Amino acid sequence: MSCQRLRNWIEERYDVEGMKGLAKQKLVPVHQYEIWYYTGGIAMFLFILQFITGMVLSFYYIPYFEHANKSVIEIVTKLNMGWFFRSLHHWGAQLAITALFIHVFSTLLLKSYRKPRELLWISGFILLGISIFFGLSGYLLLWDERAFAAVRVATGGAGNLPVIGGFIKAFLRGGIDVTGETLTRFYAFHVSVLPLITLFLIGMHILLVQYHGMSVPMSLEKKPLKQIPFFPNLFYKDLIIWLLVLGVVVSLATLLPPEIGKKADPLAPAPENIKPEWYFLFLFQTLKLFPGDILGLNGETIAIILISCGILFFFLIPFFDRKSSRGEKSILFTWIGVLYTLYFIIMTVIGYLT
Amino acid sequence: MKINYSLVTRRTFLNTLFGGWLAAFCGGTFYALLKFAFPTLGKEPDFVVLKTADFMDIPPNSVKPFAWGGQLGLFYKKQSGSTYALKGVCTHMECNVTYKPEDKKFYCACHQGWFDEDGKNIAGPPPKPLEFFDVTTEGEKLIVAKKGIKVELPKA
Amino acid sequence: MIRKILFACAFILINAATLWAQQETIEVFPSAPYDRHIIFQSLALFWVAIIGLIIIIRMKLKEIERIQKMGIDREEKNIPLLD
Ligand code: HEM
Ligand code: FES
Numbered sequence: 001m002s003c004q005r006l007r008n009w010i011e012e013r014y015d016v017e018g019m020k021g022l023a024k025q026k027l028v029p030v031h032q033y034e035i036w037y038y039t040g041g042i043a044m045f046l047f048i049l050q051f052i053t054g055m056v057l058s059f060y061y062i063p064y065f066e067h068a069n070k071s072v073i074e075i076v077t078k079l080n081m082g083w084f085f086r087s088l089h090h091w092g093a094q095l096a097i098t099a100l101f102i103h104v105f106s107t108l109l110l111k112s113y114r115k116p117r118e119l120l121w122i123s124g125f126i127l128l129g130i131s132i133f134f135g136l137s138g139y140l141l142l143w144d145e146r147a148f149a150a151v152r153v154a155t156g157g158a159g160n161l162p163v164i165g166g167f168i169k170a171f172l173r174g175g176i177d178v179t180g181e182t183l184t185r186f187y188a189f190h191v192s193v194l195p196l197i198t199l200f201l202i203g204m205h206i207l208l209v210q211y212h213g214m215s216v217p218m219s220l221e222k223k224p225l226k227q228i229p230f231f232p233n234l235f236y237k238d239l240i241i242w243l244l245v246l247g248v249v250v251s252l253a254t255l256l257p258p259e260i261g262k263k264a265d266p267l268a269p270a271p272e273n274i275k276p277e278w279y280f281l282f283l284f285q286t287l288k289l290f291p292g293d294i295l296g297l298n299g300e301t302i303a304i305i306l307i308s309c310g311i312l313f314f315f316l317i318p319f320f321d322r323k324s325s326r327g328e329k330s331i332l333f334t335w336i337g338v339l340y341t342l343y344f345i346i347m348t349v350i351g352y353l354t
Numbered sequence: 355m356k357i358n359y360s361l362v363t364r365r366t367f368l369n370t371l372f373g374g375w376l377a378a379f380c381g382g383t384f385y386a387l388l389k390f391a392f393p394t395l396g397k398e399p400d401f402v403v404l405k406t407a408d409f410m411d412i413p414p415n416s417v418k419p420f421a422w423g424g425q426l427g428l429f430y431k432k433q434s435g436s437t438y439a440l441k442g443v444c445t446h447m448e449c450n451v452t453y454k455p456e457d458k459k460f461y462c463a464c465h466q467g468w469f470d471e472d473g474k475n476i477a478g479p480p481p482k483p484l485e486f487f488d489v490t491t492e493g494e495k496l497i498v499a500k501k502g503i504k505v506e507l508p509k510a
Numbered sequence: 511m512i513r514k515i516l517f518a519c520a521f522i523l524i525n526a527a528t529l530w531a532q533q534e535t536i537e538v539f540p541s542a543p544y545d546r547h548i549i550f551q552s553l554a555l556f557w558v559a560i561i562g563l564i565i566i567i568r569m570k571l572k573e574i575e576r577i578q579k580m581g582i583d584r585e586e587k588n589i590p591l592l593d
Binding site: 076237243246254257259 | 535536537538539540549550553556557560563564567568570571574575
């Protein structure tokens with residue numbers, strides 16, 4: 001390239017060689033679990049895609065309960081490429097959350113959370129929670145019957161938490177019930193609050209990865225492993241995978257555009273057999289396991305408390321798993337990891353099939 | 355001419371191919387995005403259909419507004435009784451004009467532009483005459499069309 | 511009696527028909543055959559472009575690995591520039 005003058009201009013001001021050296025220093029170990037390193041990159045790529053499609057959707061979307069549903073319909077039926085970008089945002093969300101779940105479970109099973117990477121686990125877990133909230137809040141923006149019912153159920157479920165439940169429910173709904181106020185609120189969450197927190201957390205997550213380097217699974221720690229540079233070797237491999245993912249989302253968006261239901265009516269009966277989005281199914285299914293009341297206590301409340309404890313344990317797992325922090329084999333936590341993973345998969349499948 | 359060594363290294367060749375392909379790919383993808391991000395523009399209509407009864411009976415030396423797409427159209431009857439239709443939008447900076455019956459002129463208040471009864475720009479900044487349309491009647495229907503447009507009414 | 515039953519049947523039928531009619535869904539995909547044609551064609555082209563890019567990237571990767579094996583990836587530091 002002959003932009004020599006531009007290059008000189010930059011090089012006189014910044015230590016380009018130094019930065020290049022830094023990029024070359026990053027080495028990544030090669031081993032049979034390497035494939036799980038890519039799941040984080042896929043999630044990040046899909047997040048970027050969500051940001052781009054979300055920004056253009058917000059050019060046209062009207063966050064007011066009278067017009068919200070109609071504005072989505074107009075996007076889909078009247079605007080150039082509107083049906084495509086709405087569908088792309090929908091499928092991008094599905095795949096982003098899938099990739100994130102796979103990423104989280106793979107780091108759980110490989111115990112990459114162990115010392116010194118506890119904060120990576122924490123920030124990653126919060127990112128997973130945030131993207132689920134992204135999904136829920138985005139879903140309400142459609143303001144159709146299903147979205148309305150789903151958000152009512154989800155916020156109502158949070159309301160079952162003892163002591164703080166009532167506050168959370170009121171905060172989320174912006175009132176005692178799901179109304180136009182809730183839509184305004186969820187819009188603010190979806191396009192402003194959550195994106196900003198997400199940017200911050202992703203930045204932190206990636207900086208921490210650079211700082212610690214890639215973790216090596218415990219079983220391989222002692223063996224001599226070949227290392228290859230991240231740039232350019234792995235960067236190009238990432239690029240290949242991103243391109244494939246892009247192809248898949250675009251194909252899904254084209255071939256299976258999601259439906260839009262009728263405008264939500266707070267007074268109408270709930271539509272038949274509503275199901276939450278797939279990433280809520282494991283919670284939904286767990287709630288069904290509990291009888292209406294247990295020893296005179298509200299069964300739902302007990303279920304919610306147990307679920308919260310399960311999630312809290314999951315969140316703090318790096319601190320409970322002392323053995324692997326010390327670098328010893330920790331079979332108990334391998335089993336706990338397997339248990340969590342299987343529970344999630346089985347409950348989601350059962351919820352999907354019934 | 356045959357040269358025994360290559361002027362281009364394998365790297366340069368690959369880099370150019372890669373860069374070019376990537377640029378084309380991103381360009382195509384970005385084009386789709388821009389297509390959605392730029393507003394889907396409605397076109398200015400070629401013609402509008404009005405009701406004859408609403409317009410033909412206006413008094414001489416007066417105008418009656420109608421909607422020309424999203425803009426102002428004026429139906430105009432001269433003192434002589436002949437009828438016209440024109441776009442009521444100033445050719446200077448797109449303000450709406452008004453008709454001054456006492457002067458038999460069109461006036462634009464934005465920068466004091468004047469047009470005579472044939473729409474010619476006679477005073478002030480407007481650079482071009484007002485746009486006049488073709489008016490035809492088909493029984494009930496009064497068809498106002500851009501000059502030189504062949505009107506094809508939808509069969510209904 | 512029979513008339514009543516007939517009326518009831520007609521009533522149910524009409525109701526069913528209106529219910530059916532109400533279930534019209536919103537078109538979430540362009541319906542004109544020409545548009546559909548263009549869309550599927552673009553999708554195919556998109557995949558061709560992606561596969562092309564992937565092939566080029568793999569060629570680049572091979573080249574990078576070749577150079578790394580030769581141990582000369584600390585490229586052109588002191589080479590005089592030709593332009
Ligand atoms: C990880 C990030 C994100 C996820 C998981 C996500 C998820 C979703 C979901 C599931 C929907 C409903 C789509 C449908 O079913 O039609 C939606 C809609 C929407 N999202 Fe996002 N979103 C994300 C980021 C963003 C960002 C950053 C913005 C804007 C700054 C945004 C703007 C919108 C808008 C305006 C809608 C309404 C249009 C519609 O319903 O189709 N999104 N989002
Ligand atoms: S816009 Fe009419 S005179 Fe300037």
